[in-house]
Amino acid sequence: MERDQTEELRALQDTLYFIGGKWRIPVINSICNGNKRFREIERSIPGITTRMLSKELKDMELNKLVKRTVYPDIPVLIEYEPTGYCKTFGKIIQEMINWGREHRSVIVDNKI
Numbered sequence: 001m002e003r004d005q006t007e008e009l010r011a012l013q014d015t016l017y018f019i020g021g022k023w024r025i026p027v028i029n030s031i032c033n034g035n036k037r038f039r040e041i042e043r044s045i046p047g048i049t050t051r052m053l054s055k056e057l058k059d060m061e062l063n064k065l066v067k068r069t070v071y072p073d074i075p076v077l078i079e080y081e082p083t084g085y086c087k088t089f090g091k092i093i094q095e096m097i098n099w100g101r102e103h104r105s106v107i108v109d110n111k112i
Contacts, residue, residue: 036079
């Protein structure tokens with residue numbers, strides 16, 4: 001029994017590490033919604049700084065969540081797209097959105 005709980009805790013910690021704070025999910029959501037260029041992604045996420053977005057994208061690329069493609073145009077064009085691995089998180093993001101909507105309704109409308 002204790003071994004199962006240890007494995008569950010480890011799996012939960014891995015998921016929380018993947019989520020990685022305040023910006024990871026909004027960046028994934030933006031890219032999965034079709035924003036490919038840095039400025040498109042940045043404009044779609046209110047409050048994120050250029051520096052933070054750059055850091056998140058680099059980290060996500062290292063963790064095989066996004067694919068970065070550089071086109072040698074003038075000026076250079078860089079596009080980001082979600083990997084298949086990243087897309088597996090889509091159902092979880094949708095459930096988080098659903099839960100967040102319900103939670104806001106409970107808090108704002110005092111439904112409970």
